[in-house]
Amino acid sequence: MNALNIGNAWQEEAANLGVSVASMEPYSKCVEVRKELTDGDAQAQISQVQSMVAAGADAIVMYALSPTALNAAFRDACQQGVTVISYDATVTEPCVYNVSYLTSIPQGSTHPFMGYNSMTALAKLIGGKGGISYAHGVVGTSTDNIHYNSAMAALKNYPDIKVLTEYEGKWSSSVQQAESAKVLASFPNITGMWCAYGESGCIKSLKAAGKEIPVTGETSNYFREQLLAGWPGASIGSPPAQGGIGMKVALAVLLEGAKGIPLDIEVPYKIVTAENVKVCDKDTYTDGCNVFPPGKVGDEETADIFNEMLPESSLSASQTGKPAAGMTATPYTADYLSKYEQDPSRRYVTREACPDGWKKATLPEGVEGCAKG
Known part of the structure; x- marks a missing residue:
């Protein structure tokens, strides 16, 4: 797993959650995961992708710094049989799995983005x-x-x-x-x-x-x-749970096969205001909680390690990369992931190409997307 090293807690939490998933049963006995850091530079990421492919990686799970700069490296990885997942930040290369909240409609709204x-x-x-x-x-x-x-x-x-x-x-x-x-x-x-x-x-x-x-x-x-x-x-923002979700998607492809698994997955998230902010008083998720008590975590850590797609998450896993005691992972199925497939109208936002039967159009939110016809 490749993590972006820019000194913020979000990147560390996302990578730790990915590592923790791979460390749980049923994955722990058949999966070896390596965590690598890269500086905030697309060229450095290209070099690391190439190195991981050369080292025999079966899958690469990472935050891509550019939607296009890494495409050639990703394409080469895919051609060599490597499964590539980009979480949170999307890329335009068609063979890469995008796992992101970027185009999702958050709970509490009728608009995406x-x-x-x-x-x-x-x-x-x-x-x-x-x-x-x-x-x-x-x-x-x-x-x-x-x-x-x-x-x-x-x-x-x-x-x-x-x-x-x-x-x-x-x-x-x-x-x-x-x-x-x-x-x-x-x-x-x-x-x-x-x-x-x-x-x-x-x-x-x-x-x-x-x-x-x-x-x-x-x-x-x-x-x-x-x-x-x-x-x-x-x-209103990016859930670091996406690191763990991205890892689960990679493992689903590797262990169950790619058939039926969407290449574009929209991660759900919520709008939090003074009206619905709620304290998480345990290591694991309690219904509706979205903030930890003052002093329990650092200022930059976030309760959005909890997500409906990542029930295996825990505060300790986000901080250490180690699962909570007794926690096991529930593998994704293609049927489950199909519920989170990106809406076709928003495909052009992340892929720069519309699905068959759709054409480029301006969405109500002013972003270039797709329309039928």
């Missing part, structure tokens, strides 16, 4: 008018591209909202804190912040400035603690 829903939530929180900042994640990834394009589409519904400034937050709380502090100094009358993962840095800079304004961010525990305490905002 995190960016669209998060920007809509922020617009409503500030009353449909005012000035906001926009913090990207890692620019150039499919994740950041889709978030941004759908968020800007949502803003078209609110002509009285102006984006005062944008910056690259690199999915890092320290970068977000430093950059958002600059924003506050330059735009003291700002009315809201759209922050990619690392949004705890946005909150901390606002607290340091003595300012409480609406923030929409992703899934850090610190941010959800603030929602629990009444901070105005919405937490």
